[in-house]
Amino acid sequence: MKFKPMLILPLVVVVALFSVFGYALMSGVNPKEVPSALTGSLLPEFKLADLDDTSEFLSREDITGKPMLVNIWATWCSSCKYEHPFLNSLAADGIRIIGVNYKDDRDLAAKWLSEYTDPYQINVFDPNGDLGFDLGVTGAPETFFVDSQGHVQYRYQGPITNDLWQNKLKAIFDGMV
Amino acid sequence: MVWSKRALFSLMSCWISVVAVAATEVLTFDNESFRERYAKLTYELRCPKCQNQNVADSLAPISEDIRHKTYEMLHQGYSDQEIIDFMVARYTEFVIYKPQLSIVTIWLWIIPAVLLLFGLLLLWRFTHSQPAVEDITLTEEEEQRLKTLLEDKTE
Numbered sequence: 001m002k003f004k005p006m007l008i009l010p011l012v013v014v015v016a017l018f019s020v021f022g023y024a025l026m027s028g029v030n031p032k033e034v035p036s037a038l039t040g041s042l043l044p045e046f047k048l049a050d051l052d053d054t055s056e057f058l059s060r061e062d063i064t065g066k067p068m069l070v071n072i073w074a075t076w077c078s079s080c081k082y083e084h085p086f087l088n089s090l091a092a093d094g095i096r097i098i099g100v101n102y103k104d105d106r107d108l109a110a111k112w113l114s115e116y117t118d119p120y121q122i123n124v125f126d127p128n129g130d131l132g133f134d135l136g137v138t139g140a141p142e143t144f145f146v147d148s149q150g151h152v153q154y155r156y157q158g159p160i161t162n163d164l165w166q167n168k169l170k171a172i173f174d175g176m177v
Numbered sequence: 178m179v180w181s182k183r184a185l186f187s188l189m190s191c192w193i194s195v196v197a198v199a200a201t202e203v204l205t206f207d208n209e210s211f212r213e214r215y216a217k218l219t220y221e222l223r224c225p226k227c228q229n230q231n232v233a234d235s236l237a238p239i240s241e242d243i244r245h246k247t248y249e250m251l252h253q254g255y256s257d258q259e260i261i262d263f264m265v266a267r268y269t270e271f272v273i274y275k276p277q278l279s280i281v282t283i284w285l286w287i288i289p290a291v292l293l294l295f296g297l298l299l300l301w302r303f304t305h306s307q308p309a310v311e312d313i314t315l316t317e318e319e320e321q322r323l324k325t326l327l328e329d330k331t332e
Contacts, residue, residue: 006299006302009299035271037265037266133246133267136269138225138226138237138239139238139239
């Protein structure tokens with residue numbers, strides 16, 4: 001029988017599909033990982049109270065100016081507790097971290113910061129999660145890498161660990177101007 | 178969140194299943210079209226925290242927020258498309274099950290059509306191409322050999 005290249009086409013298609021799905025399966029693509037809509041754009045505008053001072057209102061301009069981390073946290077979030085000591089050590093290394101206390105209670109949050117030490121240069125109080133919603137936050141902790149112009153360069157979901165910082169995140173932070 | 182009398186009643190009567198009742202949101206709508214649009218939107222919006230669940234189905238706090246925002250925006254007079262755009266601006270295309278038409282997603286419509294045409298073309302070629310029939314003329318010698326072979330077989 002004469003060889004007909006068209007006849008092996010279905011095989012080629014099936015092999016192609018298997019390799020695509022196989023790759024996705026093996027490389028461990030995380031289906032929970034949602035890209036941030038904000039990457040490359042300005043931090044959203046907000047007007048929220050200062051956690052430490054009820055009479056004080058904070059806006060975007062009050063926190064931007066230098067490269068910084070914007071950390072979304074809450075006292076009800078156990079991963080935040082796990083992350084907290086590392087944030088303290090980052091702050092001790094001179095990294096500017098802005099805290100956004102997300103859907104939380106002011107007194108509990110203040111107690112937490114006095115008990116576990118406060119790594120945040122500024123504490124934004126977001127009890128209804130308004131800023132969180134505009135940031136596209138799906139839970140806590142989440143950390144946004146924001147450059148001096150106020151543009152979001154990167155977003156990390158979950159607690160930041162020393163390993164992760166050294167291997168990946170530090171380079172992103174140091175790359176920001 | 179507006180609790181209806183019915184929710185209050187069930188809360189009082191079945192105090193054992195407090196958790197189940199507490200997880201139910203009862204909303205009142207200004208008119209029936211709001212209710213329908215709310216149902217449709219929350220059915221089509223996808224929970225960003227869950228694995229394949231829409232926000233209508235999900236108990237994740239973020240889904241609650243998205244439902245609440247949808248409800249609020251509906252009553253503020255935003256159109257369905259404006260609400261969807263608002264969510265996409267914050268939670269990316271991930272948040273919608275029904276893809277929006279764009280340069281990236283247009284292929285979802287084009288590729289199946291192209292594949293169908295291609296398949297039809299293949300089908301047409303396989304069914305309509307003429308089988309190549311060669312004109313076979315045997316030499317005297319070959320004729321003789323054929324004859325003996327056939328005779329051998331009949332034995």
